[in-house]
Amino acid sequence: MKKISAAAINALKKALSTVYWYKSDLRSFLDHTITNKQILSYLDWNDYKRNICSRLVDLLVKNEEKTQNDLLKLVYELCNMNDFSHLKQLDDGTDKEKAAKESVAALRKLSKGHLEQLKEQEEVEERRNHVFKKQLEQSAVREKLEEIKTDFYAxxxxxxxxxxxxxxxxxxxxxxxxxxxxxxxxFRITGEQIDGMFTFENNDFLLEAKWHKDPVDISSLDAFSGKLSRRLENTLGLFISINGFSSDSIQAHSTGRRLMILMDGSDLMAVLEGRIDLIQLLVRKRRYAAQTGNIYLGIHEIMKGK
Known part of the structure; x- marks a missing residue:
């Protein structure tokens, strides 16, 4: 980034010396703005405020290779100031407020290019942090998925x-x-055992999970359908059977009012192996049921783009 012009430097000194009347307020502002505390240690707070501000800016400019971020941050924070009502309470407060506004406006005008560059840098950094955070989240999800997959194999x-x-x-x-x-x-309600419940796309879903030796038959889906019919109207169901479902049970419950979608062991393994995330799997299954009436869409068909 190019160096700040001499005119902008002078405008910075003037703005810094006018936005705060009391040295204690100025010192607090600098403590929160300047990260290089060693620079602040060189200031003589017994000196006049204008001299303190000039000394600080000169130190930042002199060591600009190391302190440019602090220099730009100081410019940025001052240029973002719009409220100078704290000066109104002083003697000749109106004049002091006017002087502060004018000095900040002059600084803003002279440092416009640097502010745009700084904003662009912040946006780049924000995007980088977002990507990094996403990577961390994905890494954390992968680690937890691996842990759950290990438990499933056990x-x-x-x-x-x-x-x-x-x-x-x-x-x-x-x-x-x-x-x-x-x-x-x-949980159990009025004699009914509910294996679980979750919220998805603003709907409450009851969860039924079976790990029987044989595929789940019509009677099991009938029983689950009965539980769903006794819930509120927007309650749907997800039935998970590790060893799948009989073809007649799928066909029987793919007619009339379709209250549930089905998931089997192959679907579960695809999620645990990271081939598809759970949200995407449920979205595809629910959309397929709405479009075709069929409450079961296997992972193999999903991967083919069905």
Missing amino acids: LVSSSDAQKRGFQLEKLLKDLFNLFDLDSKAS
């Missing part, structure tokens, strides 16, 4: 079906919370 080898079912509920809760789906654990 369940696959488990011979205790009851324990496996309980652990599956916990695993799914962790997975849904990872994708900010506000998952609730299992």
Whole structure:
């Protein structure tokens, strides 16, 4: 970035000496603006305010290779000042306020190019920070997915079906919370066991999860449909069966009012392996059900772009 012009430097000195009347206010402003505290240590606060301001700016200019960021930040903060009402309370306050406004306006005019460059730098830095934050988030998601996937593999080898079912509920809760789906654990209402609940696209979804040896049949989907019909009208359902669904159960519940969408073990593995995120998976399944009436869309069809 090119150096600040001599005219802008003089305007900076004048603006800095007029925006604050009391040295204590000026000192507080500089403490919050200048990051190089060593520069501030060279100032003699027993001197006149105008001399203090001139000394500070001269030090910043003299060491501009190291202190340009502080110099530009000082210009930036002063140019962003619009309220000088604190000067009105003083003797001749109206004149002091007018002088501060005029000096800041002059600085703003002379340093316009630098302010634009500084703003551009800030925008670049903001974009860089956004990308970095996104990368960190994605990295954190990947790490957590890997952890959940490891837990899932451990369940696959488990011979205790009851324990496996309980652990599956916990695993799914962790997975849904990872994708900010506000998952609730299992609960019981008026004799009905609900495996879980989450919110997606402004709809409440009841969650049913099964890990049976055989594909889920019509009776299981019938029972889940009954639970959904007893909830509020905008309540939908997601039925997860690790070993899939019988073809007749899918067909039977793909007619009439479709209250649920289906997810199987292949879908779950695709999410755990990072081939598709959970939100995208649910969006595709729900859209497909709305467009075709079919409540089941497998991951293989999704990956083909269906």
